[in-house]
Amino acid sequence: EYTCDLKREKDADVLLMHKRDLNFKQLETMKRNFEQIWLLWHDESNENSENINKYKFNWTITYRTSAEASLGAYGITIVKEKPWSHQQLNSWIDKQFKKRHNQAVWFVSNCRPQKRLKKFRSFRHHYPIAAFGKCIPLNGSLSLNARAQSGTACGRQSSCEKLYLTTSKFYLAFESQTCTDYITEKFWRTLSVGAIPIVSGPKRENFARIAPPQSFIHVDDYTS
Incomplete structure (x- = not known):
């Protein structure tokens, strides 16, 4: 009771x-x-x-x-009783995922963690990132061919946020801390909308322990 x-x-x-x-x-x-x-x-x-x-x-x-x-304070993985077949998964990829823009999206409001901002500034020179939030300077997201204008009003829980989450292939799920097991809603929300999270913060094994297999990209997987 x-x-x-x-x-x-x-x-x-x-x-x-x-x-x-x-x-x-x-x-x-x-x-x-x-x-x-x-x-x-x-x-x-x-x-x-x-x-x-x-x-x-x-x-x-x-x-x-x-x-x-x-407890999964921010999210948990629930295994389906009847997993998708490879044919079903490939069909979803062809019909849904391939239609998304070939870009990443990022919403950030906590500007104190400088390491993740540094990673963002480095990544945007190599891949299009549509970024929003008070940490992003005017035109700060206009990297390569990202389909976004920095400074545009795109607040939390807005239709704008939902649009970018559901039409981009990747999301920068960068945690503000590197504490063991600290994986927040950034990661789980990305999976829930069908995008691929690019993660940073806790070590790779922390994510692998709780996430669906091969469902994320960890920045530590690459040396540059």
Whole structure:
């Protein structure tokens, strides 16, 4: 049984606490029942959480596969009961994928991680990339024959975003962190719209562990 009724906290076998919603002052005044399991839910990467250790949580639930409870916080792979045959897959490629523009697309708003911006600037000299967001300067996406104009309003969840995701062959699913197992909605959204994610961040084996076989391109697969 699961409940959000705080009046029943003393009788619960497990107390689940979300890191972002924790009231640490309240936590310090709680009289702990040491027969209970304290379960910390933390789904963000690279945050300063040193003060968390003093509360002696028993278990964690995070994006890390090594956590006591590891959930697909951003996405999971579900194996079809009846996989497509090679004929069905090739038919989809011929009818759908080959119609897409021979370009990659990227939506980026967090400008702090400079490594992925550097990779973008390098890639656009070799392959067309339609890029949008405050990190992209005016005309910054006009590489080769990319079918996009940088600076165009193309916000999250907009029809413009959907259009580029569903008509481009690739998406730059560059994570902001290199933390182990930190694979966010960028990757899963790309797969869900039928594009191929070009990934950067965690090591290749992190993606291979959870993704469909041969479903992505990792930048570390290439030396230049």
